[in-house]
Amino acid sequence: MxxxxxxxxxxxxxxxxxxxxxxxxxxxxxxxxxxxxxxxxxxxxxxxxxxxxxxxxxxxxxxxxxxxxxxxxxxxxxxxxxxxxxxxxxxxxxxxxxxxxxxxxxxxxxxxxxxxxxxxxxxxxxxxxxxxxxxxxxxxxxxxxxxxxxxxxxxxxxxxxxxxxxxxxxxxxxxxxxxxxxxxxxxxxxxxxxxxxxxxxxxxxxxxxxxxxxxxxxxxxxxxxxxxxxxxxxxxxxxxxxxxxxxxxxxxxxxxxxxxxxxxxxxxxxxxxxxxxxxxxxxxxxxxxxxxxxxxxxxxxxxxxxxxxxxxxxxxxxxxxxxxxxxxxxxxxxxxxxxxxxxGRNDDVVWRPDGAAIHALTLMAALQKFSGVVQVQVEQKRTDAFTLRVVPCAGQDWPSLARALGEAMRQVLGYAAEIEVQSVPSIPAGPNKKVRAVISHVQPPGAIRHDGRSGWVPDARLGARARRG
Ligand SMILES: [Zn+2]
CATH class of the missing domain: 3.40.50.12780 (ANL, N-terminal domain)
Known part of the structure; x- marks a missing residue:
């Protein structure tokens, strides 16, 4: 320049x-x-x-x-x-x-x-x-x-x-x-x-x-x-x-x-x-x-x-x-x-067994790199159990795509987990009209309940536990 x-x-x-x-x-x-x-x-x-x-x-x-x-x-x-x-x-x-x-x-x-x-x-x-x-x-x-x-x-x-x-x-x-x-x-x-x-x-x-x-x-x-x-x-x-x-x-x-x-x-x-x-x-x-x-x-x-x-x-x-x-x-x-x-900007993170987390973008980068994938959503049911919902392109060899996606998911996770890969015609949008890339049902440490819309709501005891220093 x-x-x-x-x-x-x-x-x-x-x-x-x-x-x-x-x-x-x-x-x-x-x-x-x-x-x-x-x-x-x-x-x-x-x-x-x-x-x-x-x-x-x-x-x-x-x-x-x-x-x-x-x-x-x-x-x-x-x-x-x-x-x-x-x-x-x-x-x-x-x-x-x-x-x-x-x-x-x-x-x-x-x-x-x-x-x-x-x-x-x-x-x-x-x-x-x-x-x-x-x-x-x-x-x-x-x-x-x-x-x-x-x-x-x-x-x-x-x-x-x-x-x-x-x-x-x-x-x-x-x-x-x-x-x-x-x-x-x-x-x-x-x-x-x-x-x-x-x-x-x-x-x-x-x-x-x-x-x-x-x-x-x-x-x-x-x-x-x-x-x-x-x-x-x-x-x-x-x-x-x-x-x-x-x-x-x-x-x-x-x-x-x-x-x-x-x-x-x-x-x-x-x-x-x-x-x-x-x-x-x-x-x-x-x-x-x-x-x-x-x-x-x-x-x-x-x-x-x-x-x-x-x-x-x-x-x-x-x-x-x-x-x-x-x-x-x-x-x-x-x-x-x-x-x-x-x-509508509230994707969850995936929670790992050690309390750390994986961001939706990291997962999506690994799962969307396959050319046969139109859209994908990750649902974490337990720390070690996942469902991947995938909208495949027409004419895909589904069994091998599903295997590859499961393998890619395992690599990002880095720990043993049960992964079910489903082929779906479309992924329904959430209440805010957006498809969420990651939905996690695992309760993050320190929160008390999920309000179903904006995410986990605060632990009322938090103020009392605030660290000084
Ligand atoms: Zn102002």
Missing amino acids: SGLTRLKWAGFLAYHTARERWIPFESESGVRALAERRMRGILRYATARIPYYQEVLRAAGLEPRDVRTLEDLARLPLLTKEELVGEPGLCSAPGRGEGLEIQSSGTSGRSRTIFHTGASLFLNLAGGYRMRAAMAPFTGRLRGCREALIVRRGSVHEQIRRFYAETGPRLPDGGTGGEFILPPAGDFREELRRLNEYQADVVRGYGSYLGAFYRWVYNTGAELARPKAVVYGADGMPDADRQLIEEGLRIPVFSVYQAVEALRIGYQCPLRQGLHVYADQVHVRVVDGQGRALTPPATGDLVISNLINPGTVLLNYKLGDVVTLSAEPCACGRSGLRILRIE
Whole structure:
């Protein structure tokens, strides 16, 4: 990469990072003006270059100039994940220039490929400032935190980091004071040893995995070099685990809301009043089951419009999560909409006999690599008994596929278990309309009961048992 390109992105990054200081506190009309300017730019590009948008505007009887405000986006038809998976090039123009094609790592078995332009990626990097500023009261600093990431190899995070290192200014850590990546192997003892050795200020990773990990730390009483904050994204963290980390281990927990379709959607309010939306980068709204707009406060299907990525233009796109939106002003002074709750990101982990856990993504990476598999779900009935429900592709040699899947499962588990592999025509979605990749009936250590919807509910005795020190 030329020095000139690095210089260009260094300037871009410096400019946008400086703006990060005021954007969260800007008046709603100020942020709206920026968001609508970006929206009109994307729409102009899309209608000039992308047949899908040319057709939907024509079908709706709209000219690009008819879509002026964020509300006008609702006049476009809803775009679904199924459409995007079915036709990966649907929302991209050829010859997209500099950028990165990112493969999603979803557990639902439907991987998406989204092209992000350089500007989208560097705005994402600048946007990290907003999240770090919200965490600063807890970490004590805006820059220079040492971060440990528990993410799988080849994760979206790694793909993007590589792009920054190859293209951007010599600041590959995005303002952190160092980064340490640890794949979630399910060996909690070893992972704790390496985390303690690194002395991270912030530990980041998957909510379900970090929840299980810190539950294990708490229950075993293992020595812990306590980070200043734990941050999770990508999936949910059971409420009981969050309470245990905050009250039992006295580590503040933060969450971020990210997707491969819009790299930054929200970050947690420092006063715990939900997630503030990156309203200048992504427009969010909620709709009911018939696609009708709901006025906040409301719970419904999240519909996003990415305002900064012409690489894959996603306007009025149903992300597949059910969220609760609020338009109430926030006591922390940040403006705009807040996401109070996200449903449907609650895959369980698989619990091992030693109290450690295996994350859904680790299992899915092993089980979805077979070309004959359309979709797979793992149900853990006991610590050592599993059912794999598999939707195979047509014309598969089922007995040999089933054998291979059972073998792959045994390898990931690393201990003896009874594994039943079933061929099914489809996997029913749960109450939140999502297929869960992992369902576990094993009671995690320290929790008391499963409420059937959001997961294990807290042990009431937890507060009394909280460790001091
Ligand atoms: Zn707030």
